Amino acid sequence: MKIMKRVEFESRRKKEEVKFNWKNFFYLSLFVWIFSIGGFFISLFQKIFFEKDISKEIKVEIVKREDWGADESLLFWTKESKVNDRTALVYQKYPEDLKIEKRVLKIDGKNLKVAKEYAVDVKRIVIHHTGTNQDFSKSENVEKYLQDLLKYHTNPNSGEEFTGDIPYHYLIAPDGKIYEGIRGGDKVIGSHVYGANTGSLGISVIGNFNTEEITDDAYKSLKNLIEKKAIEYHIDPRKSQIFLGNEIENLAGHIDYEDFLIDGKKQITDCPGKNLIPKIDKLRKETSGFFDEEEKKSNKMLMFAFLFVVSFGLMLYSREIAIREKSLTKR
């Protein structure tokens, strides 16, 4: 009997020795808890304040309309402005997608030939080529081309192409120079993708990429411009969206809009050309660095939030046990 008791006592003593120290565990949880609060706010701070600096780093110079010799008088006439017909079925079907912020009929008291409509926001980027086989190695040739393009689209005899201005927001020359297209900024609704122009930023590379290859300079400018605009308007090039009932990549080529059925009509196109189309996926990857970083920051915040909750729970639990044990030993 005596021996038995001794053995029992020994084992109990050993158990006592290796017994978990809940008080220390409480302090450890407290430390992790404070650490997670700090981490969360540091990552939140990084997410909020280091965002704009990246877009400033991307160098994008734009040749303004006045600098490429846009004849602004071509936009106006004395007749009433032609207003976009919004009675089509697609406007009733997708009012949110095609919502406009404002419509401008006059600038400086002069009637625009075609009223300008503004989207609420820029939601996606569409890549085009102009499909033109000319010598664009000299800037004056590019300028002449743009002046003619403006003339064509402001000519009431151009039929469906009478859109009142350049169809695209930006055009890129083989030397990498980026030219301002349509007047009115990024939110003004262009005429580059059939039925799907609202909130679509059109960038066109000058040339025909069914027969030629994009130059390195033009590609670099295209990449920089996409990246800058993607950050500016929070358009993640890696993701897609639902627009007019279709799933479409946030950064797409004109050809990707071929399946869009607008009031029973589809548009057939090979734009931006068979040599440029395969490069769009590469552009998506190369312009999404900012969004990769953002995702990392969000994941970090999530991790700290998770740590916060878990450590807080453990803190309460270990505190409870430590108090109970203390009261037990007191007895």
Ligand SMILES: [Zn+2]
């Ligand atoms: Zn196109």
